[in-house]
Amino acid sequence: MSLLTEGQRTKLIANFRANQQGLETLDPCPVVKIITPDANATWLLTEFDPCTELFFGLCDLGFGFPELGYVALADLETCRGALGLPVERDRWFKVTKPLSAYANEAARTGRIIA
Template sequence: MQLLTKAQRATLLANHRQQGLTGTVDHYPVVKLFTPDAGCTWLLTELDEDGDTAFGLCDLGLGFPELGYVSLAELESLRGAAGLPVERDRHFQADKPLSAYAAEAARARTIRA
C-alpha cells in the first residue's frame, strides 16, 4: 500500500504552500500513518515541495510525541518488530487542528486519534 493517496499528497502540498504564503497555519491532519507492530504514529499536515519531507505530530512510542519533520522515504523503509511496514489508517478523519492533537498527546504522552 502506498503511504499517501494522490488526493492526500495534493492536500499536503497545498497546505505547505499556504503555510509559506500566510505564515503559521494550524492545519487539520490530512493522513494518519502508523506501525501495526511498533507503537509509532504520525499525523501529517504538510508536504514539502521535495515530495519527501512531511510535517506533523510524530509519536515514536517512547512517551514524548512532538511536532517535527519526517522523511516519507524513511517511513516507507521502516519495519516494526514483526517486520510489518508503516500503514495508512484508511478510516482516519481529523476532527480538530494539529495543535489540539499535539496538546492532547503531550498530556497523554501518546497520540490518541
C-alpha cells in the first residue's frame, strides 16, 4: 500500500501552498493519518512541501508528548516499529475536526485520539 493516495498528496500540497500565501489563518483538517502498526507512533498530517519533502502535522512518537511539527517523507518511509513493520496509512481514519482540536485533545491526554 502506498503511503499516500494521489488525492491526499494533492490536498497536502494545496494546504502547504495556501499556508505559504498567508492570505488567511488556516486550521485545516488532517488529510491523512499515518501509524506504526507495531508501535504507538501516529502522525496526523495537513501539509506537504514537495520541494523539501517535509510534512507538517501533529506528531506523536508514543512517549506521551505529542506536538505540532515537521517530519520528513524519508523518515516516515524508513521508520520501523518494534517488530520491524513499516508505517502505513490508516485507511479507516475519518477526520472529524480541524488539526487544532486534535492538538488540544492530545495535549490534555498525552496522545493522539483519532
